[in-house]
Amino acid sequence: MSSLALKDRKGTDEAKRRESRVALAKMVMKLFDLWKLSTQDQMALLGLSEGSRMSLTRYRKGEPLADNRDLLDRVAALLSIHQSLRILFSQNRELAYKWPVTANRAFDGQSPVELIRKEGFLGLLIVKRRLDFERER
Numbered sequence: 001m002s003s004l005a006l007k008d009r010k011g012t013d014e015a016k017r018r019e020s021r022v023a024l025a026k027m028v029m030k031l032f033d034l035w036k037l038s039t040q041d042q043m044a045l046l047g048l049s050e051g052s053r054m055s056l057t058r059y060r061k062g063e064p065l066a067d068n069r070d071l072l073d074r075v076a077a078l079l080s081i082h083q084s085l086r087i088l089f090s091q092n093r094e095l096a097y098k099w100p101v102t103a104n105r106a107f108d109g110q111s112p113v114e115l116i117r118k119e120g121f122l123g124l125l126i127v128k129r130r131l132d133f134e135r136e137r
Contacts, residue, residue, distance in 0.1 A: 021064030
């Protein structure tokens with residue numbers, strides 16, 4: 001392959017990745033709206049610091065998520081949680097949207113969002129795995 005063809009392909013791949021990150025940003029912002037999360041909770045779930053408030057604003061305006069493995073893994077876990085909730089509560093969307101902020105015995109009385117805020121990425125994985133387990137029952 002010529003260097004020009006490789007350059008074109010690389011540019012196309014980068015454009016596709018950027019488009020994907022734009023779509024993910026839209027999805028996760030919509031998800032946060034459905035879950036009715038505070039700005040602080042949104043930032044915590046994405047692993048953003050208090051000084052990163054503008055990132056949420058940019059994502060809401062259609063800018064792509066940062067090309068950051070931790071952020072992208074967090075978003076993937078959040079979307080997986082959402083998918084599991086839609087399956088588990090297919091007859092009650094309102095419950096699916098309230099579940100993340102509702103106290104839960106499985107998490108020692110904490111809501112899933114509280115657990116994630118406390119435990120970070122590990123908390124996200126705990127919540128995701130719990131829902132995966134419930135789906136398999």
